[in-house]
Amino acid sequence: DAGVIQSPRHEVTEMGQEVTLRCKPISGHNSLFWYRQTMMRGLELLIYFNNNVPIDDSGMPEDRFSAKMPNASFSTLKIQPSEPRDSAVYFCASKLEYTEAFFGQGTRLTVV
Amino acid sequence: QQPVQSPQAVILREGEDAVINCSSSKALYSVHWYRQKHGEAPVFLMILLKGGEQKGHDKISASFNEKKQQSSLYLTASQLSYSGTYFCGTENGDDKIIFGKGTRLHILP
Numbered sequence: 001d002a003g004v005i006q007s008p009r010h011e012v013t014e015m016g017q018e019v020t021l022r023c024k025p026i027s028g029h030n031s032l033f034w035y036r037q038t039m040m041r042g043l044e045l046l047i048y049f050n051n052n053v054p055i056d057d058s059g060m061p062e063d064r065f066s067a068k069m070p071n072a073s074f075s076t077l078k079i080q081p082s083e084p085r086d087s088a089v090y091f092c093a094s095k096l097e098y099t100e101a102f103f104g105q106g107t108r109l110t111v112v
Numbered sequence: 113q114q115p116v117q118s119p120q121a122v123i124l125r126e127g128e129d130a131v132i133n134c135s136s137s138k139a140l141y142s143v144h145w146y147r148q149k150h151g152e153a154p155v156f157l158m159i160l161l162k163g164g165e166q167k168g169h170d171k172i173s174a175s176f177n178e179k180k181q182q183s184s185l186y187l188t189a190s191q192l193s194y195s196g197t198y199f200c201g202t203e204n205g206d207d208k209i210i211f212g213k214g215t216r217l218h219i220l221p
Contacts, residue, residue, distance in 0.1 A: 031207055042213040043154070043199060056208055091153060097207050098161070100144060103153040 004104035006092050012110045018080040021107045024073055025094030033101065034067055034077050035091040043091070049075065050097075082111045113138065115202045117212035124190050125220050132185040132215045134200030143176050143183040144201035144209055147194075154199060158185070187217070195219045 005024040013019050025032050034046040047057040052069045060067070064083070069075040079086055087110050095101040115136045122130050134143060142161045146154035160176035160183060173186045187194055197216050201209040 033209065035211075043211040045208065045210055048208050050207065056206075093209075095207075098142065098203075100156040100159050101201075101209055102156065103146075105153050 004092055004094050004102050006090075006104035006107050008107060009105060010108045010110075012112065013082055015083055015111055016081045017111075018078065019082045019086075019109060019111075021077040021090050021092075021109070023075045023077075023092030023104060025075070025092070026102055027073065029094035029096055029102075030072070031095045031097060031101075032069060032075050033093045033095075034075070035093065037089045037091060037106075046077070079109075082109075084111045087111050114210055115200055115212040117198075117200055117215050119215060120213075121216040121218075123218045123220065126192055127189055130187045130190060130217060132187070132198050132200075132217075134183045134185075134202070134212055136181045136202045136204075138181065138202075138204050140176075140178060140181050140183075140202050141205040142203045143174075144203065145172075145174060145183075145185050146199045146201065146211075147196045148199065148214070149196045157198075190217075190219050192219050192221060 007022045030051050032049040036044045046059045047067045048055050049069045067077045089106045089108050091106045092104045093101040115134050118133045144159050145157040148154040158174050176183045195218055197214040199211045199214045201211045203209050
């Protein structure tokens with residue numbers, strides 16, 4: 001398996017624009033996580049899906065952030081409108097229940 | 113809810129040992145340990161499950177005290193390749209992993 005695949009790897013956008021981050025989890029994994037990493041806050045959990053259903057989105061910072069998982073092999077994290085404080089590295093991770101998580105390579109988002 | 117890691121940073125010489133601690137205010141089902149090198153994704157090292165089961169790296173060991181809600185990662189005879197930031201992630205039975213802020217480890221030759 002190729003592992004968790006995220007795209008794009010880097011994204012630079014202007015404030016106010018919509019940003020969509022994409023994730024393909026490892027085949028067969030039934031849990032998917034979106035994390036945001038910054039120097040100040042470390043690795044923050046934004047949202048957690050199990051069997052394509054959002055279970056806990058309490059980490060989503062505000063209504064500008066939304067995430068979907070239309071099927072077992074694809075998830076998106078959307079920011080609309082984007083703001084400079086959204087600049088961070090966004091990681092997607094997938095796992096089987098009660099096992100280790102595997103991370104994608106991350107998307108480095110810069111909002112100018 | 114976020115686990116607390118200590119120390120925040122460690123500098124060692126190659127061959128020295130280190131211990132990284134992780135504690136939680138909530139009852140734990142499992143503890144996960146990851147290492148992240150600069151510009152890369154976190155990589156799995158070890159998982160410790162309630163009840164004593166462990167799975168992970170053959171050169172790194174860890175302990176899990178369920179009663180105290182604590183875990184420690186032991187790095188013995190450290191190598192230059194051990195440098196990076198170590199994260200503990202805790203899971204409370206809901207399959208959701210919450211990470212601490214990390215411990216930066218730097219190994220000097």
